């Protein structure tokens with residue numbers, strides 16, 4: 285196997301580019317240069333090449349584990365190199381069909397691993413504006429010295445309008461304004477062919493994508509490492525995902541991010557002991573009941589709404605709306621659109637199996653139904669919400685598995701794959717319209 289070769293990082297102000305020779309993994313690469321443009325830092329001068337290469341490594345390592353391809357760099361931080369090797373075993377256990385035994389990281393090791401930081405040491409928090417990272421920010425408000433928001437993760441790197449809406453919300457939000465905000469704009473999702481990998485590994489990930497099931501935790505924490513070093517912060521926090529206690533493998537878990545180390549610090553998967561419902565009802569709701577104000581950005585749909593950050597109609601939005609109501613919070617106060625129409629869409633989708641997901645989705649909906657109190661008071665007594673919650677309490681929820689309607693599903697997956705390959709070649713305005721149309725046509729898939 286010819287290795288994936290990462291060239292020497294080229295630094296131009298706060299922009300880092302790393303040329304890549306994909307070696308034997310050529311078929312999975314869409315571009316041959318890794319790029320990240322940071323803003324909100326004074327300088328990257330104090331950051332060694334051995335650290336600057338870490339974001340590119342975090343993006344290609346999971347691909348190298350899957351293909352069993354070595355990765356070669358000139359110099360790499362010694363502690364991060366140990367991480368890379370350990371995670372080959374971790375991903376090999378999570379996804380037994382990965383060829384991770386063939387993985388090897390070649391290159392000079394630099395730096396001296398230090399002791400792990402204390403739990404109260406200053407931290408950098410990966411912040412998306414969603415419920416999970418908001419809960420982390422409330423809990424670690426005193427320790428978090430800077431926020432890192434990534435353009436190219438939840439928001440596509442070409443969607444300037446949505447990105448500016450999100451950034452405006454972060455800059456003006458009561459919880460976030462006045463904090464140091466670092467932005468990283470990167471091609472971490474465009475560099476490798478996520479749609480092709482999702483399709484190739486479809487049986488291994490159930491209904492998830494390569495980005496969700498494999499790539500995002502290691503890629504995002506690795507993107508944060510040069511920022512933590514530049515700011516002298518020994519901890520990087522990434523909010524945990526809620527897998528509802530099921531054994532479904534996911535691309536962000538304590539066994540992944542807690543292993544990410546560099547000489548001088550480590551990453552932490554934050555609040556893994558709390559479910560998403562608990563983060564909303566036990567952390568976010570009390571903050572709001574105490575007079576705090578928030579705008580949440582939880583939605584991943586390209587058609588999030590004409591001016592807001594959430595569509596209000598997708599499974600993620602409706603789940604969040606339900607969790608907020610159970611916490612006694614009016615969802616409209618945090619930017620969740622709710623109306624008779626949004627609940628009508630939800631009732632139809634939830635009972636007809638139009639939303640697909642793995643066991644964690646089914647478990648979460650079952651526990652939300654069980655959490656609806658016998659007597660609805662406060663915000664839950666508002667007629668719009670009361671009607672929905674009374675319906676939810678006894679509804680027969682159907683979250684379809686990926687195996688439902690196999691022929692239709694296969695055709696739609698193939699169409700999505702072809703669309704994903706063709707769309708990047710189209711002008712963004714046209715691409716966005718096509719994506720919105722595809723979401724409407726394939727709603728539930």
Ligand SMILES: [Zn+2]
Nearest residue numbers: 583595598601
């Ligand atoms: Zn949504």
